[in-house]
Amino acid sequence: MGISDTSTGILKGLVVIAAVFIVLAGLKTATNILVPFLLSVFIAVICNPLIAKASEYKIPKALSVTLVIVLFLAIALSIAGLVGNSLNELSQQLPQYRTQLNEEFAWVTNKLAEYNIAISSAVLIEYFDPAAAMGLAADMLSGLGGVMANLFLIIITVVFMLFEASSLPKKLHYALDDPEMRLSQIDRFLQSVNHYLAIKTVVSIGTGVAVSLMLWVIGLDFFLLWGVLAFLLNYIPNIGSIIAAVPAMSLAILQLGPAAAGGIGLGYMVINTVMGNMIEPRFMGRGLGLSTLVVFLSLIFWGWLFGTVGMLLSVPLTMIIKIGLESSEEGRWFAIMLSSDDDVEKYHTAK
Structure with missing residues (x-):
């Protein structure tokens, strides 16, 4: 009897593991459909409190939804335009940065040659290509750009979700076995997500503004682009702020020299320490x-x-x-x- 129970338990465990892998494979295959849908859901979750607030002032839902969608589109398209134009300008100036890099590496190799250390500048350039360094930012932004290609579908889905949001509690009340408990859980989830996103957005905006101001004072090109990148990547926990510093420091080495790049790295560290380790944790515990x-x-x-x-x-x-x-x-x-x-x-x- 004991052996039979053990065998049954092992078999159930294997079935569960197999089911998990099948579900993950299905989700991975359906990424192109699921990603726009997930974005639509979370945009609707963020926008719905604004719609609810507008209804308290007797503003028609059609008007409030239209205003919220127009505001979202204005922000999204402004960021997309800024990023696109900056990346185009950056690609045009890369040859100039390469020329400057060649001169700096030639100076380094000449100095090393005085001490009988022979290193080819071509080898150094091969391991430090500005295009490859900037590629990190381009790859991250292109991932978001691919989603923006489905912007029309996302917006239409968000609009329908916002119109359906008010009737959702009633539907859930009749659909769920224990509606009071389930609805309280859903309400807690929505409050947690809104609280988390509100804190994260404020901290990310502060991080982006601080980075832009720092780079503007130092004189780094495309400081607004790096500020937008810091804002977006700050939503990625733990490593997003680190990734955001790499392209700006790479450009600083080419444009301003290693000393300025080190100063920029230190500036990023200070900003992320203040925003991510001092300000954000004070409020994030309740939301996460x-x-x-x-x-x-x-x-x-x-x-x-x-x-x-x-x-x-x-x-x-x-x-x-x-x-x-x-x-x-x-x-x-x-x-x-x-x-x-x-x-x-x-x-x-x-x-």
């Missing part, structure tokens, strides 16, 4: 409820599954899974494992 390790691992997982957009949405997507697991006794233990220390105490108190 996830451990730092889980945030980092979710970044890797969702980035692998959905690319750049998955990295940007890694935290909200993980929060959905955590809140869903909390609703069942079987999954509650896993939700606890995903939780931060403060949330674990809440589970203990609830018992």
Whole structure:
């Protein structure tokens, strides 16, 4: 009997593992469809509080939805235009930066030759190509640009979601077995996501503005582009701010020299320390409820599954899974494992 139970348990475990891999393979295959849909959902979640606030002032829903969508389009297209124009100018100026780099490397190799150290400048250039250094920023932005190609589909989906949002609680009330508990969980999720995105957006804007001002004072070209990049990549937990510094420092080496690049790197470090380690943690704990390790691992997982957009949405997507697991006794233990220390105490108190 014991052996039979053990065999049954192992078989069930294997079936669950196989099912997980099948689901992941399906999600990976359907990325082109799922990514625009996920973006639509989260844009609608962000915009819906504005629509609800407008309804309190007796503003017709059609008008409020139109105004919110126009505002979103204006911001999105402005950022896209700035990034596109800056990248085009950057590609045109790369030959000039290469020429300057050749001169600097020639000076270095000549100095080394005085000490009987023979290094070819061509070898140095091969390992430090400005185009390759700038490619990091281009690849990250192109991932978002690919999503922008579906902008019309995303906007239409968001519009329909915003019009349907007011009737969703009523539908869920009739559809769910325990509507009061389920609706409270959904409401908690929406509040958590809105709180997280609000904090992250404010911190990201502050980071982008601080980076732009710092680079403008130093005199680095395309300082607005690097500020926008810092703003966007700050949504990626843990490593986004580090990635944002690489292209700007690479350009600084070409344009201003290694000393200025080191100063820019130090400036990025100070900005990210203040914004990410001092200001953001003061408020983020209430909005996340996830451990730092889980945030980092979710970044890797969702980035692998959905690319750049998955990295940007890694935290909200993980929060959905955590809140869903909390609703069942079987999954509650896993939700606890995903939780931060403060949330674990809440589970203990609830018992």
